[in-house]
Structure formats: C-alpha cells, structure tokens
Amino acid sequence: MNEYPATQATAVSTIEQQTPPRKRKVKGGALRWWGEVGWKHVFALLFIAYCLLPLLYVLSASLNPGGTLTGSNDLFREFSLQNYAGLSGTNFWSWFWRSMYVSGVTSIGTVLMAASAAYAFSRFRFKGRRGGLAALMIIQMFPQMLAFVAIFLLLLGLREVFPFIGLGEPFGLIAVYLGGALGANTFLMYGFFNTIPQELDEAAKIDGATHAQVFWGIIMRLVSPILAVVALLSFVSSYGEFILARIVLQRPENYTLAVGLYEWASDERNAPWSLFAAGAVLAAIPIILLFMFLQKYIVSGLTAGGVKG
C-alpha cells in the first residue's frame, strides 16, 4: 500500500506543454537526415515491437480456442471468443467482482480517512500536531507488507472474535489495506490542502458554518483533483496487490484477480493457459482505463515516487 510515497512533487511539465516541433530545413541531405533523425524512427519501430509483443501475445492466446502454451505461439492464427465465454464456467467473474469490491471500498475508505486526517493537520492547531506529522513521515517509509507474517498472525487471532474481519475474509483484507491509508497518502493531501486559502473557511465560519460543513462543503470540493488521484492510485495498487491477498484469502472462491490468475498461470501441468489469457485481458482493461486518466498526473509529478506494482 505504500508504493507511492509523496517524496516530493517534482516540477516537471507535461507532455502537452512541450514546445511545438519547429519546421527546420534539413541541411546536408538524406544521409545526414538518416544519421540524425531517421535511425530514431527505425529504433522506435523495433522498440515498439518489444513493448507490444507480450501484449499481442496474450491477446492472441486469449482468442485461440482451447489453446495450451504451445498452441498460443502462432500469433492470431484463429479468432474465437470461446475462451471469454468459457470464463463464466469458472471462478473468474467472482474474482473479478471481488477485486472490484475490495479495491473500490479500499479506495473510498482511503480517500475519506486520508482527507479527513489531512484536514485536521492542515486546519487545526493542536497538541501533538507536529509530532504526529513527523511520526507519519517515519511510518510511511516502512511498507505495511513487510510485516505480513504478523498480519497473518493477527488475523488468525481476530478470526476467533470477529469472523468477518478475520483470516479468509475479503473484508479482513480491506481492513488491512486501510491500515496503510494514512501513512501513504496524508502527505500528498496535506500539501494540497495547504494550498487552499484559509480565508475561505474563515469566511464560512463567520457565516455560521460548523467545522463539518467547512470540511464537506468547501474543502472537499476544492481538493477534488487530489481526491481523484489518491482514489485511483489506491485502487490500482490494491487491485494488483498480491502478497497480503494471498495470505489472507484462503479459499479459491474468495480470491482476488491477482491471486486467482496467479493460480491459473502457475499451474504448469494442466494450466488453462488460454483461459488465463482471456482473464488477463479482461483484468487489464479497468487498469488501462484508469491509467489513461492518471497519466497526466504521473507526468506532472503529482504522484512523484509512484512506482506501480
């Protein structure tokens, strides 16, 4: 959960802001053009092949009916949606919706908790505020998943008291993910909250607004871009989180996509490879869509340090 510490917001401009290409006459003829520019096109094409190969491979395997690993090697030999239809006979859709549920609830919970903590740190002056900020700074250095053995033992004990947040329960996994909510995101939000002028909430308070009305009515609306970014980052990272999901969710019908698809792909003997491929394509779609939205924030450095898992 701690994969995107807000180390600092690097001031880098977005791709959209780059200088428009200047028209310039190429001097020295074609040879020079090849030496300076042309080879870059060749390189780019070769490199794109490297980038796309695994993606095309998995797409082709997903369209190859009854394909094993060997059968998947002729790219786009056949075209059939049989594997996609075949997924409905498996646990896949249950994994898919569980992933959506776990990541969705985690992302909403993370946003609410991190935003309210950032509000407290940004707008109130209370005892222990500086200490609290410093403590969060230190805690966020240590990814929660390093303590996975203890998390396993804790949930083992919790199962006796609260079966629904104990070992084996998706809700238990959500609770674990929410434990990482403050450490990773409060700083990202805190900085952003500080840019909202304090006069706004003071004006509202003079008009009789309570602190809750200021929070929900003014601050949360003004910081909505950062809320979206944190929600999406949190969604993406819990969607792909593997180690905690693997030790917490124990029954195949309770798996998330990361655990379930791992089971399919690592089953060397009777691996349903084409089923895996179809599942992988479907599982990738939500993330690719989110990524398109996130990309401009990544480039602008808002998510500096966001190493995606």
Add this chain to the structure above:
Amino acid sequence: MNDIKSQATTPQLSHARDLSRPGFYVKLALMALVNAFGVYGILASYAQEQWAILGVLVVTLIAADYIYFSKRAIPAKYLFPGLVFLIVYQLFVMGMTAYVAFTNYGDGHNDSKPAAVRQISLTSEVQGGESFPLTVIDRGGELGFAVVVDGEARFGTEEEALAPLDGATVENDRVVAVEDGEILGMPQIVERQEEVLGLRVPVSDEPEDGSLRTRNGTTATTSLPALKYDEATDTFTNAEGKLFRANSDQGVFVADDGEELSPGWRVVVGFDNFTQMFTDSRISSLFASSLGWTFAFAILSVFTTFALGLFLAVIFNDPRVKGRVIYRALFILPYAFPGFLAALVWRGMLNRQFGFVNQVLLDGNAINWLGDGNLAKLSIIMVNLWLGFPYMFLVCTGALQSIPGELTEAGMIDGAGPIKRFFNVTLPILMVSVAPLLIASFAFNFNNFSLIYMLTGGGPNYPGAPILVGETDILISMVYAISFEGGNRQYGLASALSIIIFVVVGFISWLGFRQTRKLEEIM
C-alpha cells in the same frame, strides 16, 4: 444577528450535540453501528478469553464515544478513524513482528504451554482399553459418539466429555434412536470418513481417563495417554518411566538423552533467531546469497530501467522526429498493463518447452530461462526492464523538458560536444528532480515480491536446504518461504528476517531524504 456575532468570536464552536441538525442523526446512526460492533466484539472476545483484544476494544470504544460526542477534541474527530486502522494494521503488526522475532513461534511451537500439555496427553496414546458398540450422531453439523457404558447411554463430542444422554433408545448395548440429533448410517459415515476417524471424545474431564476413538465407525475403543503429566514437578513420564522435563528456554519437554516431545510451546528465545541467521552455516549461506542478490536485483533494476528510460527520453526529445506522440503512447503501454499480469504472461512466454521465446524467437531451442539460476536472474532483470522503463521514460521526458535551453546553449558556446554537454549539464540538473525517485524505486524493488514470486517462485531451489528457498529469492520472498512454504513454518525466524529488511529499508529512506535535501542545496 446576535447569534452570528457570538459564533464569530468563538469560531471553534462545535455542534457535537446539536439536535437540530440532520448531520447529528447521521452521526448518531454511525455511532450506533460502531457501538454495536464494539459491544459485540467485547462479548465475543470475553467468551473466547482473548483478553488483549477485549482490552483494546474497550479503550477504543470509549475513546470513539468520547471524541464524537464531546464538543472539544475537534481535530481528533477527523484523525480517529484513520489512526485506528493505522495503529492496528501498521504500528501494531510492526511491533508484533519485532516481538515474534524474539520467540520460537512456528510449527511445533504454535501455542501456549497448557495447550501443549493437553495436546501431548491427547496424542501420545496407546490403544487397547475397552471396546463399545458405537453410534455416530450428528448434532447440528457437529459429530459426536454415543455409547452405552454400564447400561447407561452416554454422549460426547470433541469438545465435551461423555455425559449421560437423555431420551435415547438402547438395543443390545447400542444406541438406536435419539431425540436430539441424527444417527449416521453407514453410507453417511463413509462419506464423512475423515471426520469420523479423526474424532476423539474424552471419556471424562480428566485427560488420564483417555478418550474414545473408532477405526470402523461401529466400535469405539478407549485409548489411554501413554505419557502422564505431573503438574507439581512439571514433567511427563512415559510407560517405561522415562522422565521428560519442561525446558522453558526452548519451550519443549525434553528427556536427559535429548529426546523431545512434540508439540512444544511458544517462548521468548532472545536473539536466537538472529544468531541462527548469521552463524548456522546452513542458513547463513542462504541468507548471504539472498542478501547479495536482493541488492544486485534492486540496483540493476533501477540502473537498467533508468538508463533505458533516459536514453529513450533523450533521443525522442528531438523535435525533428515526427510522430513522437504516437511513439510515446506506445512506449508507455507496458506501464499501463498491470504488473502482476505482465509477470505471469512473461512466465508463460519464457517457458522452457512451450514458451514463445524459445519456440518462435529462438527457433525451438530449449533454453531453461526460469530453471537455471543465472538465466533466471537475467530473465527477472529483463522482465523488470520491460515493466519499469516506461515510468523512467515518463519522468525523464518531463524533467528534460523543464531544463531551460539556455544552459545547453551556454555549454555549446563554451565548446562542449553533445556528449560532454549531456554528462556535465543535462544529467546533473536532471538528477536533482529524479534522484529521489530513483531511491524510491530502489526501495520498491528491494521488496518487489510479486515479480519474483510470480516469475520464478524464487526457484530454482537449493537442493537439500533446510528451508525452501531458491537462487532468485530476494529477502522478502525468503521471509514468505520460511513462514508459509515447506513443511516447517518458522514465524520467529521469518520475523527476524523481516526486522533486517526493516532496517535496510529505513536506511534507504533516510538516505533518500538526505539526498533530496543535498541536491536541493546544490541548486
């Protein structure tokens, strides 16, 4: 008007108990839910005798009620939910890791001492007591045995010792009908064979009286404990009179000749787990090679992805190259694809016999990409390069575009060539914004469990090693292997290893902060 004025003078006024606002009722409903949850947990933990959980719940619940119904403590209202999760699932588990690292928690030392004593008494038994005709009964899903002892029908389950059974019909010393529960016929017994054969019903509350077991579902035999526990001397004695003394340093009953009883119990063993890692030659060599590979992997990952990303960023930061926007969009596609899926797809493509790489690209060569130690390491680096360069490319492109053109021009006027300009002007400026990201990337790859686990599973494994680890296991996947894979789970040793990772990660982060500040000073 008066009202507004009075509020303006006390701007921190809270409305925590203002009944006229709808928000209050929303809060009331939420707090009712929280209290229901908390009270349920308190009762459940009381019933389970989980005193630690009970204590935490009581304190948390009181704090929650105070904070949300008090007119003071306004910041706490906003911090509390996040803090609860942070404390339980991050701080507490870190503390617990530290504690477990100093214990022998693991298979064979899973529970407290009384539980171990009970377990030893129950399992170390000899057959050959009396036999009874048996009836197996299902009472609401739980199985139990009904037998006739001295003409009286008695019933017991795993948890409850034999007790008189009311309302049972007895024929030929066998219970044939009961009021409560359902008698299992032979087909059902066969169907639930494992459950029936595994069931042990204590004859009485005293462990010495032994327990009832069955081998066929129709006759039960009493088994008596072969080891007798003496509470006063804290020893076990077996039939031959051999004495097993409790050793509270090791958490195990041990005889003079060194024979140990299983299971033992959890004790604090001090620095044993740490010394074992460094001095036990079988483990320390594994630890050393894994540590070396972890650093090599993290450094090479950062270096290769950064070098490739920077190279691409530099050559495509050239306005003369048409179609750069399309190139860029395609270059970052690997980044948009979820990392765990990419690792799994590559795993299939690198398969030795059937994989795409060997079959198509290498014309049927059977190169053992993931099964040979060095090739597996190479594969991991290559796959991580595919996964990681787009991020570096994005970051470097952004950073390059923010470097003012005058600096490069100044270099040009001073007569520096393009390579010299790049290394002496562009790169140092670039590093200011990128260095913290490189350190973050290092810290991330240092613990990149899912890539390693999904691609090679840590393999190829070292043959005959006491723990199930392989040549490509990094420290975090070694922790996983020690605690969850193989026959012998050693939570204590695994936690000790986690502590070492904590120290390394903490050091890297500290370095990161220092570096950030130092580079900013240069600017």
